[in-house]
Amino acid sequence: MKRSQARPTPSQLERPILSVDVVLLHADRAKLHALLLRRTEQPFLGALALPGVAVRVDETLEFAARRALVTKTGLAADHAAGLHLEQVATFDALFRDPRGRTVTVAHMALSAARLPIEPGSAGAWIELSRIPRGSLPFDHDEILQTTLSRLRGKLRYTNIAARLLGDTFRLEELQSVYEAILGRTLNRSNFRTKLLKIGLIERAGVMAGSTGAQGGRPPHLFRFTRQDVAAEDREFV
Amino acid sequence: MKRSQARPTPSQLERPILSVDVVLLHADRAKLHALLLRRTEQPFLGALALPGVAVRVDETLEFAARRALVTKTGLAADHAAGLHLEQVATFDALFRDPRGRTVTVAHMALSAARLPIEPGSAGAWIELSRIPRGSLPFDHDEILQTTLSRLRGKLRYTNIAARLLGDTFRLEELQSVYEAILGRTLNRSNFRTKLLKIGLIERAGVMAGSTGAQGGRPPHLFRFTRQDVAAEDREFV
DNA sequence: GCAAAAGTGTTACCACTACACCCATGC
DNA sequence: GCATGGGTGTAGTGGTAACACTTTTGC
Secondary structure, rough: OOOOOOOOOOHHHOOEEEEEEEEEEEEEEEEEEEEEEEOOOOOOOOEEEEEEEHHHOOOHHHHHHHHHHHHHHOOOOHHHHHHHEEEEEEEEEOOOOOOOEEEEEEEEEEEOOOOOOOOOOOEEEEEEOOOOOOOOOOOHHHHHHHHHHHHHHHHHHHHHHHHHHHOOOHHHHHHHHHHHHOOOOOOOHHHHHHHHHHOOOEEEOOOOOOOOOOOOOOOOEEEEEEOOOOOOOOOOO | OOOOOOOOHHHHHOOEEEEEEEEEHHHEOOOOEEEEEOOOOOOOOOEEOOOOEOOOOOOHHHHHHHHHHHHHOOHHHHHHOOOEEEEEEEEEEOOOOOOOEEEEEEEEEEEOOOOOOOOOOOOEEEHHHHOOHHHHHHHHHHHHHHHHHHHHHHHHHEOHHHHOOOOOOOOOHHHHHHHHHHOOOOOOHHHHHHHHHOOOOEEEEOOOOOOOOOOOOOEEEEEEOOOOOOEEOOOOO
């Protein structure tokens, strides 16, 4: 940390810029969507990218991440304040940003609702399957994949799915979220039995009326038993 | 990323310093040891702390982490180059360093051997139970705990323990490493059966002669089947 | 009554745990 | 031969996966 007495070389005084990038996810009709930003400047003008900002000296990474969502995508500040936000990993490849050395701390944000984006802004919700590998600028493909991998991991032993759904939900909705993230189908009967047995979710009344067009038995509503994101003793999916 | 046209305020131009801190771990006689550094300057002069350096503009985080080990603790450069090194998390509390805003990327390094520290240097191997909570400066306690938690997690579903042992080892040694990290005893018979059944380890001959002072059956030697750190399908401890 | 959606039960299988017992060596 | 460390087997238990079946609604 102490600078040497001799005249410092440029590489000893120049420092990497620190930034944050945010992957905001939302589950809509059994599909995962990410909030992307259409770039309005070079490089990668016009491309869809993750929202991000340089970190200021007087703010935390979490603060910077929420600031990125608000200022870059037109998300309402109070909406951004309520999002689940957690650090994923730090990306540091030397030439990841052609403008200069920037190290970025990737964050995962989860939203229970498809939050409204300010129409004039550059933000847009994009379904994940419509983001081909290699289509995002910088190293944002890698950041997205790492984030999804992290989400997949935490889904197996935490109640993090609660952050992607409203207070109450049908079991079929919950299962859809799990299936969308895990990328495989789950057995309906076993899914219900297990999640109830380990006490991850509990009943919250019955939904009024049916859901489908052709009728069908009205579903129960459920809620997560814990409001905070907590780890279970063992994996359960 | 684009600077505003108006005259920038200090907080818009000042940036956090980026650093790395390294938790180098080694398993010795069923105990985990960490490489710590006795500080030779303020603040926290004389205290034991994690090795760390500020990141230069032209180096990766991994490079900086190895540089920290070599320059701060007197570890041989070729030894440092062979260590398993992975990113853990980024720590960003506003006042974590009294000298100024510094964001640090914590790294976990694992060594198969108790690497020799240069005698004149400030480095020392300290057994983890001899590092009381709250005894490390800065937020290094939190960094250490987070690193151990990560190691504990990866132990459950990867072969990362291979990085803490030599090429071949007795099963009892391996079990000791697992027990030291998990903080609980494991059943010898089941441990052996499971690790062999899932193919995590394989036999590598029989050790010549006995180990104990009072005799005993000569143990088999084992090795990990995979040399790279890879995830299993399911947790196994 | 029929189709659709949701809820429940059953069974076979597999994995995990705990424990006991057997084997090979030094002294 | 006995203590010690290492290797192997097994029975009981509990969780999981696959599947069939029942309930409740709309039309």
